[in-house]
Structure formats: C-alpha cells, structure tokens
Amino acid sequence: MQPVYDWFREFYERTGINLTFIYDGFDRARMIKGFWLTIELSIITIVLSVLVGVLGAWLQRTRLKPLRAAVDGFVSLFRNTPPLVQIYFFYFGLGFMLPRVLDPSTGSMVPLITNVQWAILSLSLFAGAFNIEIFRSGIEAVPNSMIEAADSLGYTRTQIYWKIVLPLAIRNSLPALGNNLVNLVKTTNLAYAIAVPELMYVSKQIWSDATNVREMMIFLLIAYIVLVQLLVVFLNWLERALKIPGYGQTEGA
Amino acid sequence: MNVIPPPTIIPPTPDAPIVSLRAVFKSFGANNVLQGISLDVAKGETICIIGPSGSGKSTLIRCINALVPIDSGSIQVQGIEVNDPHLDKLSLRRRVGIVFQQYNLFPHKTALENIMMAPITVLKQEKAEVEARARALMKKVRLAGKEDFYPGELSGGQQQRVAIARSLAMRPDVMLFDEVTAALDPETKKEVLVTIQDLAKDGMTCIVVTHEMGFAREVSNHVYLTEHGLIVEHAPPAEFFSNPKDARTREFLSQVL
Numbered sequence: 001m002q003p004v005y006d007w008f009r010e011f012y013e014r015t016g017i018n019l020t021f022i023y024d025g026f027d028r029a030r031m032i033k034g035f036w037l038t039i040e041l042s043i044i045t046i047v048l049s050v051l052v053g054v055l056g057a058w059l060q061r062t063r064l065k066p067l068r069a070a071v072d073g074f075v076s077l078f079r080n081t082p083p084l085v086q087i088y089f090f091y092f093g094l095g096f097m098l099p100r101v102l103d104p105s106t107g108s109m110v111p112l113i114t115n116v117q118w119a120i121l122s123l124s125l126f127a128g129a130f131n132i133e134i135f136r137s138g139i140e141a142v143p144n145s146m147i148e149a150a151d152s153l154g155y156t157r158t159q160i161y162w163k164i165v166l167p168l169a170i171r172n173s174l175p176a177l178g179n180n181l182v183n184l185v186k187t188t189n190l191a192y193a194i195a196v197p198e199l200m201y202v203s204k205q206i207w208s209d210a211t212n213v214r215e216m217m218i219f220l221l222i223a224y225i226v227l228v229q230l231l232v233v234f235l236n237w238l239e240r241a242l243k244i245p246g247y248g249q250t251e252g253a
Numbered sequence: 254m255n256v257i258p259p260p261t262i263i264p265p266t267p268d269a270p271i272v273s274l275r276a277v278f279k280s281f282g283a284n285n286v287l288q289g290i291s292l293d294v295a296k297g298e299t300i301c302i303i304g305p306s307g308s309g310k311s312t313l314i315r316c317i318n319a320l321v322p323i324d325s326g327s328i329q330v331q332g333i334e335v336n337d338p339h340l341d342k343l344s345l346r347r348r349v350g351i352v353f354q355q356y357n358l359f360p361h362k363t364a365l366e367n368i369m370m371a372p373i374t375v376l377k378q379e380k381a382e383v384e385a386r387a388r389a390l391m392k393k394v395r396l397a398g399k400e401d402f403y404p405g406e407l408s409g410g411q412q413q414r415v416a417i418a419r420s421l422a423m424r425p426d427v428m429l430f431d432e433v434t435a436a437l438d439p440e441t442k443k444e445v446l447v448t449i450q451d452l453a454k455d456g457m458t459c460i461v462v463t464h465e466m467g468f469a470r471e472v473s474n475h476v477y478l479t480e481h482g483l484i485v486e487h488a489p490p491a492e493f494f495s496n497p498k499d500a501r502t503r504e505f506l507s508q509v510l
Contacts (some may be wrong), residue, residue, distance in 0.1 A: 149357035149416075152318055153371040153423060154346040157266020163374060167361050247360040 018133040018212040021219070027206050034202030038227065041119065041188040041198060046181050046231075047059065048124035048135025051178075057169075058137055058161055060132070078129035083122070084190050090122045091115060091194040119191035127184040134180060138173030139165055171242050182228055189224075199223060270470060271296045271458050272427055277326035279312060280481075282338070287310045287323070287437065288482035294427075294460060294475075299453040301460045301469035304361050304479035305505065310462040312343050313428045313479065317460065318349040320338075329424060347376065350420030351429040352438055356412040358404040363469075364415045365391065368422045379453075383422070390418040392414040394448050408443025414448050429488075430461040466509055 008023040021031035059071045077087065095118055100109040113121075142165050150160045170177075189200035197205075200220065207216040270293035279287040284492070286309045294300055302310050309389060315321040317328060319335050328335035350461050358367050368387040369479055372378045389459035391397055404412050413433055420428060432447060434442040446465060450472050453459050469476050470490045477487040485498040492508075497503050 130325060143357075145353060145355055145357045146359065148320060149353060151358075152320055152349075152351045153345045153419070154375040155371070158372055163370065164359055171361070186321075244361050244405060245403045246407075247403065 017094045018210055018215055019219075020210040020212060021206055021216075024210075027210070030197070030202045030205065034197055034199045035171070035223070037116075037197060038144060038188055039192060041116075041123070041196075042185045042227070044120050044232070045123040045127060045184055045188065048120070049127035049131050049181075050147045050177075052124060052128025053135045054166065056128065056132035057135035058166075059137070061157075061161070070202040073123075075129045075132050078126050079133070083187055084124045084193055087119060087122045087190055087193055088127055094118075099236075113193060115194045115196050116191070119188075119194060123184065123188060123191070126187070127180060130180045130183075131177065134171055134173050136174045137176070138169035141170045141172045150247075171244070174239050174242070178232070178239075181235070182231060185228055185231055186224060254482045268295075270294055271276045271298075271331055271505065272460065273327075273329045274317075275327040276318060277313075278324045278327060279309075279321065280324060284481050287313040287316070289326070290479070290484060292477060292484065292487070296426075296458055297456045298474045299457075299459040299461065299472055302460065302479060303466070303469055303505075304477075304485075308479045309482045310479055311431050314351070314431055314460055314462055317427075317429060318346055318351055320351070330470060343375070347423050348426045349429060350423055350425035350427070350434075351431065352413070352416050352420055352433045356404070356409070356416045357410055358416055358419070360361065360404050361401055363401050364396065364508060367404070367415055368419045371419065372422050387418070387422055390421055391415075393421075393451075394418045395444070408441055409437045410442075410444045413437065413441075413445045417445075417448055418474045419457060422447070427460065429459045430459065430463070432462050432464065434463070434465060464509070466506075468492070471485075478505060480505070 005023040008019050012018045012023070020027040022028060038162050056071050056074065062068060063219050083114045095111060095113060095115075103110045104107075146164060146168070147160055150164045155163065188198060191198050192200040192204070195201065203216045203220050207213045273292040274290055274292050277290040278285075284470070290309075290313060292300075297463075302313065304310055307391055310482065312321055316323050317335065319340060323336050323408060327334065331348055333348070334340070336347060358364075359370070362370060365384070366385050368390055369380070369383050372383045373380055388397075389401065394417055394488075396411060396414055396418070399407065399411065399415075404415070407415065416430075417433075428431050433449075434445050437445060442465070446468050449459060449461065453472055459470070461473065473490055474489050475487060476492075476493040478485045478499075480501055484504045486493070486497060488498075491500070494506065497506060
C-alpha cells in the first residue's frame with residue numbers, strides 16, 4: 001500500500017488537494033475507526049429500532065388501555081422532539097443522574113453508560129417511534145377478513161399477530177420502513193454532538209488538524225452516499241426476497 | 254374472590270341436533286339483524302339458508318361459531334353453549350369450520366401451508382401427520398399438483414377449494430359456508446359447489462348460505478328462507494320449491510328462479 005500513500009502525498013504537493021486520511025498513518029487509523037463506528041451504529045440502531053417498532057405496534061393492539069396509552073405517549077415524545085435534543089437529554093440529562101462505576105482496567109471512575117451506548121439507545125428509540133407508526137399502518141392494511149379467517153380457525157390473538165398479521169404487515173411496510181432507515185443512517189452523525197468518534201466526528205478532528213475542510217466535506221458527502229446506497233441495495237434485495245407470487249398487484253378474484 | 258363457573262356443556266344424546274338455535278336476537282345499533290331465529294340441524298344434514306340481501310343470513314352463520322356475539326337466545330353446537338361468557342372458543346372452533354365469500358387464504362403461504370398451519374399452530378399436531386392429511390385434502394378438493402402454489406397464483410374457484418380444505422384440516426363436525434360462490438364466475442362456481450356436494454354426501458353436516466337455488470334444490474335436506482331477521486318458511490327442498498306456502502316465499506322465488 002506504501003506506493004498508494006506516497007502517490008497521494010505527492011498528489012497533495014502537486015495539486016494542494018490534501019487527503020491526509022489516506023496517506024497519513026494516524027489520520028488513516030482514526031478515519032477507519034470512525035467509518036466502522038458509523039457502520040456499527042447504523043446496523044445496531046436499525047436492528048433495535050425495528051424491534052422497538054414491532055413490539056410497539058404489537059402493544060398498541062393490546063386490550064390494556066394504560067399500555068396502549070404508554071405506547072402512544074412514547075411515539076409522541078420521540079416523534080415530536082428533535083433527535084439532537086433527545087441525544088442531549090439522554091447524555092446530559094439522564095446520564096449524569098446515573099452513578100459512576102470503577103473501570104477495573106484503568107482504575108478510574110467512568111459513566112455507567114458510555115456516550116456510544118447513549119447514542120445507540122437514543123437513536124434506536126427515535127427511529128423506533130417512527131417504525132411503530134410505520135408498522136401500524138402496515139398492520140391496518142391487512143384486511144380484517146384475514147384476521148377473521150384465522151380467528152375462525154382457532155388462532156389466539158398472539159398467534160394471529162405473529163403468524164398472519166406481522167408477515168403481511170412487514171411486507172406492506174417495507175417501502176416506508178426503508179425511508180425511515182435511510183434517515184436513521186444519516187441521523188447517526190448526531191452522535192457527533194456527544195463526542196462519539198464516528199465518521200463525522202473523526203472528519204472534524206482531521207480537518208481541524210490538517211485544515212483540509214474542503215476535501216473533508218466532499219469526502220463526507222461521498223462517504224454517506226456510499227453508506228446509504230449499501231442500505232438501499234439491501235432493502236431492495238429484501239423487498240424482492242419477500243415478494244409473494246401473485247400478491248400485491250391484483251387483489252382478490 | 255369470584256369463582257368462574259365452568260362453561261355450559263350439555264352431553265349430547267344420540268339423536269339430538271348437532272346445531273340448535275333458539276330465539277336468537279342480534280342487532281347492530283338500531284339495525285335489528287336477527288329477530289328471533291330458531292332452527293335445528295341434525296348430524297349429517299345439509300341445510301341451505303336463502304333470502305334477500307340484508308336479511309341476516311351471513312350474520313346468522315357467523316353467530317354459530319361466535320365470530321359475531323349474539324344479544325340474546327341460545328346457540329348450541331354439540332352441547333356447547335355458544336352464548337356463554339365463559340365459552341371456550343377453541344373447543345367450539347375446532348368443531349365448526351367456516352368458509353367465506355372472499356376465500357381469505359393467507360397470501361404469504363402456499364396452498365399446502367395454508368391447510369397445514371392451523372392444525373400445527375392451533376392444535377399442536379405433528380407436522381408429518383398433518384402434511385399427509387393436507388395432501389389428501391388437496392386431492393379431495395381436486396387440486397393435487399397445486400400444493401406449492403401461492404393463493405395469488407390460483408383462480409378464485411381454486412382458492413375457494415383450498416379454503417374448504419383448510420377448514421376440513423381441523424376435522425370439524427360442522428361446516429359453515431357463507432355465500433362461498435358469490436364472488437365466482439359460473440364455471441368456477443360449479444367446481445366449488447361439487448366440492449361441497451361431495452362433502453355433504455360423505456356425511457358432513459353443512460350449513461350453507463347461498464343464492465344458488467339449483468344447489469339448494471338438489472343437495473340440501475332442508476331449506477330456510479330468511480327475511481328481516483326472521484325465518485319466513487322452511488321445508489324440505491321438494492316441498493319448498495314446488496309448493497311454497499308463504500306469500501313472501503313465492504315472491505322471493507319468483508324473483509330468483
């Protein structure tokens with residue numbers, strides 16, 4: 001790889017375009033870490049937010065009124081407030097109320113929940129609130145007659161939800177879910193605000209040190225395009241894989 | 254502490270009707286759909302319920318398997334009182350199968366899976382045994398070879414026959430048919446009617462809500478005409494169609510025949 005690094009260093013000397021995160025070992029290491037952290041944040045929050053969505057949409061249908069009200073309250077809270085405010089609230093508001101614990105490896109007192117964990121929690125709940133609404137609309141699109149048929153075959157409410165309603169609702173919800181997950185990947189960079197060293201944060205560190213703001217801005221734009229495109233390709237594949245022959249185009253007879 | 258009384262079960266006597274309705278009332282708001290329906294169905298009998306649209310036919314058979322709760326009266330299926338707040342719905346529903354006008358197959362499962370799902374999920378029966386039975390049922394409804402097709406890939410008549418097989422897989426004692434051919438074209442209608450006829454011949458107790466007068470005349474043991482939530486007239490088909498006693502029956506028959 002050394003010739004590549006040398007080429008980019010020479011490229012900088014020739015053109016003034018300074019891509020330190022390629023040729024400089026230190027910048028390269030933190031960029032790779034930051035990039036991976038963004039991918040990790042994305043994957044973990046996607047999975048958790050989908051779980052929040054499925055569970056929330058399920059709880060919305062329980063007969064227990066307080067539980068339904070709690071889900072509605074949760075959705076309102078996380079849908080109607082800016083995600084940055086949520087991250088700050090968790091990290092500075094809740095985080096500082098929790099006790100600190102001893103880290104045996106360093107011998108110092110550290111927060112019970114780290115900033116990365118707060119970012120994961122906060123972003124998962126934020127996107128999860130939207131997923132609840134997305135799944136709800138998918139569930140409502142499942143014809144009542146389908147539920148009646150399962151009911152008449154002796155299925156319990158829980159069996160109807162997991163075996164009939166959810167598999168159809170997920171398919172109904174996929175396009176809207178895709179939009180929300182794309183948004184979620186882009187929103188992971190708000191973790192920057194609580195010093196989570198993800199893609200945005202390390203880029204800021206690099207441009208502060210190397211004063212290559214212009215280059216880093218262009219790189220960031222391209223990096224997010226690539227990341228989101230990967231997700232879009234996956235979602236398209238998923239939509240095709242879950243496609244049911246003969247379903248969705250012409251309903252009924 | 255409240256002691257929950259056990260569900261009412263009257264042990265059936267050999268010649269007791271398998272389904273028995275007494276003075277069943279049901280209203281949706283101000284709309285009185287059933288205004289005192291009583292009827293008996295003996296084991297192995299096929300009865301047809303006919304009548305103008307909105308006369309309460311569909312509501313009537315949906316009450317029998319508790320899809321629609323009734324306001325008052327009594328419905329008994331093999332000694333199980335349906336109008337009982339402590340009704341064990343599962344024990345009722347494994348005895349009573351229902352087939353709907355719109356088939357309502359599960360679109361994300363193949364024909365065979367549609368038939369196998371309920372016995373495995375609901376009755377916890379063994380998969381291999383259920384599969385063998387499901388394949389036999391596909392043959393019975395003359396759809397052998399279509400096991401791996403999804404509902405969306407089958408014609409209306411084929412879907413409806415899968416729906417019948419799906420109900421039969423639960424080994425019910427009574428089958429309810431709610432205008433099952435109303436959404437079908439004349440050709441496919443016949444396939445479905447023949448399937449029901451086969452069932453009736455095999456001794457299945459069938460309660461059929463239908464507009465098919467030919468079917469009512471040829472297959473049923475007894476015909477009921479409902480209007481405004483009441484049974485206007487009932488008789489064996491020969492008598493019902495050739496010698497109707499009630500003026501309303503004569504008027505209805507003159508419109509549909």
